[in-house]
Amino acid sequence: MSKYPMTVLGAKALEQELKHLKTVMRPQITDAIATARELGDLKENAEYHAAREQQGMVEARIQDIEGRLSAAQIIDVTALPYTGKVIFGVTVELCNLDTNxxxxxxIVGEDESDFKQNKISVTSPIARGLIGKEEGEIAAVQTPSGVVEYEILEVKHI
Incomplete structure (x- = not known):
């Protein structure tokens, strides 16, 4: 498995979720399975089957997070020297030249992207069009509705 980029905050969020799954969800599910077993016949015990299904989903998510964290290259953009270039992890202010x-x-890793929070994946068309450009440059970004030109107003390492 190759390394893929992740911000420090993205890694912390996954670590918190992993801790919650292991310390809260696992014990709850174990208790639910034990309680359901006490009810008798497991073949027709809906509570038991639901708890086992939930256990499978939680264990799969734990494995998924552990795999992602082990394959992650965690990048702390605040520790990198400021160059004015758009790189992974930076916050960039843009002006759409068509609409002003x-x-x-x-720009974040794929797992961290959330358009509602203005976090875009490094693999998104906008990010790919911006990476390597500098403050003051114009970036032409291919979108589904055509090419959009953005002026890079400011690059921040926050």
Whole structure:
């Protein structure tokens, strides 16, 4: 499995979820299975089957998170020297040259992307069009509705 980039905050969020799954969800499910077993016949015991199904989903998610964290290359953009270039992890302020609207995005790993929070995946068309460009440059980004030009107003390491 190759390394893929992840921000420090993204890694912390996965670690918190992993801790919750292991320390809260696992014991709850174990208790639910034990309680359901006490009810008798397991073949027709809906509570038992539901708890076993939930256990399978939790264990799969634990394995998924552990795999992602072990394959992650955690990048702390605040520790990198400021160059004005758009790189993974930076927050970039853009001006859409067609509409004159300003927008701010943080370029993050695929698992962390959340458009509602203005966190875009490094593999998204906008991020791919911005990576390597510098403040003041114009980036032409291919979108489903055509090419959009953005002026890079500011690059922040936050």
């Amino acid at each position: 609207e300003t927008v701010v995005y943080q």
